Amino acid sequence: MSRSLGFTISDSLQLSLGYAERLLKDVQADQFARFGSPGGQIVESNHAAFVYGHLSLYGPIMLKDLGHDAPATPDAFQDVFSKNAQCVDDPRGTIYPPMEQVTEFFFTGYRTVLEALQATSDEALQQPNPLGGPMTEKFPTLGSMHAFYAGGHMMMHLGQMSAWRRMQGIGAA
Template sequence: MLAGVSQRQFARFAIAGNTVIESNHPCFILGHLSLYAPRVVSELGGDCSGIEPTEEFVRHFSKDARCVDDPDGNIYPSMEQVVETFRQGHAAALQTLQQTPDAVFQQPNPNERMQEKFPTIGAMHAFYLGGHFMLHIGQFSAWRRAMGLGAA
């Protein structure tokens, strides 16, 4: 998905003709998704100390944060930092998933707000690393097309 995406474009809204498309840009998408990998690792009993999000990441990329256009590149962390945080976190999450006994996934979801939708830890993390992940990657794909970058 990052093929052809420059640092200058990374935190910019797409523009189609003369219309600015106020939709999540790659910086926000990858930054936002990077917040969920440590949660997966932690809730499965793993050590997430090396991948915990910084306060800056939480402030910019939480579920309550609003994606904004960053034409001067001074609002968000750098492309390099966001991409590296995303990759490290998801590598740790995948490793943790592979090492977790099946019985752990059947335990009740500790996230009370989400228990009704996702009653088990396994259901919650399938959403975080499945449906939630793909929803945002779909946004990235649409952004690429609007930016004239085509399919990755």
């Protein structure tokens, strides 16, 4: 069977999105931006809001890289979800956007990426990674960079979400 690079990358993204959906089961909006606290002991580890918000920034990046229109990232997202942002506990719900806004932007963006990847030629995905620097050294082509975004990067952060669920007493997804 012959499959294009775009379809191959979208296979990983589809798996990641299915896991991301399952991980939200039983998560309440009022705990979405809270640190885990097993036994009342706060653990400073990425919470659900940060995981989904951070990952949501990469859907528009991927779309732009693939030559597609991308939704505008809400202004507040860059400040609190960038790779340089620090995840903080938000007991009053005033730091992070609401759960519905974060998860909607996440899923809408990546579902659009799925279609874009499947429509992208192998030739386009073999183009040099435009980031430059260490990321281009690690991922020399656009395809290898997007395979990381759709697979390794997403699953790494979803693993944090899985651990957070357990700290919150929600259990496995």
